Amino acid sequence: MSEQRLFFALWPDPVTRQQLVRLRADIPGIRGRPTHPEDLHVTLVFLGAVDPDRRGCAERAADSVTGPGFDLPIDRIGHWPRPRILWCGCEQTPAPLLGLVSALRRSLLGCGFEPERRRYAAHVTLARNARPVAVGVPPRALNWTVRDYVLAASRLDRGPPHYQVLRRWPLAPASAAGS
Numbered sequence: 001m002s003e004q005r006l007f008f009a010l011w012p013d014p015v016t017r018q019q020l021v022r023l024r025a026d027i028p029g030i031r032g033r034p035t036h037p038e039d040l041h042v043t044l045v046f047l048g049a050v051d052p053d054r055r056g057c058a059e060r061a062a063d064s065v066t067g068p069g070f071d072l073p074i075d076r077i078g079h080w081p082r083p084r085i086l087w088c089g090c091e092q093t094p095a096p097l098l099g100l101v102s103a104l105r106r107s108l109l110g111c112g113f114e115p116e117r118r119r120y121a122a123h124v125t126l127a128r129n130a131r132p133v134a135v136g137v138p139p140r141a142l143n144w145t146v147r148d149y150v151l152a153a154s155r156l157d158r159g160p161p162h163y164q165v166l167r168r169w170p171l172a173p174a175s176a177a178g179s
């Protein structure tokens, strides 16, 4: 097998997935192309096209990353006009999430990926080709308890679902980190 399009991400458990679907359903006047429920996720680090050697390197890099689990409040709806994406995310990015992203970015440097210079913006894409409706506080906020993260692949020729979870890394129990 040759190159795959890969990214590290947070993948919701079934209950959180249902809550995200309900949050979206509660948005009045939402249009556009909804993300398939199985595709809902938060990207941590985007890798792009990766050959098997570099995939191995990326997985070893993730093996060396540790961090505590955390709560991710989903308390914000936003819209990016250029990709026309309606998303939900958090008002304040939790420190353990920022820590996880920087640890991953740092450990991936050794694999020769293009370093990401943009500020991290945690979000779940709810719909594409969407208009800026209901931007602000969602009618029904939710709490996502994050216990692990994944390596996922895009299958842009197929689906939906378009994404496939390849591997999972557990985060430490939140209590072990004193939070």
Ligand code: ATP
Pocket: 005, 007, 042, 043, 045, 046, 154, 156, 162
């Ligand atoms: P398409 O590109 O056809 O719209 P997609 O964006 O769903 O499909 P990918 O481009 O493979 O699929 O992206 C996978 C994930 O990585 C998505 O969450 C996407 O938002 C994110 N992503 C894609 N490109 C970048 C990038 N350059 N920087 C950061 N994140 C990215």
Ligand code: MG
Pocket: none
């Ligand atoms: Mg894309």
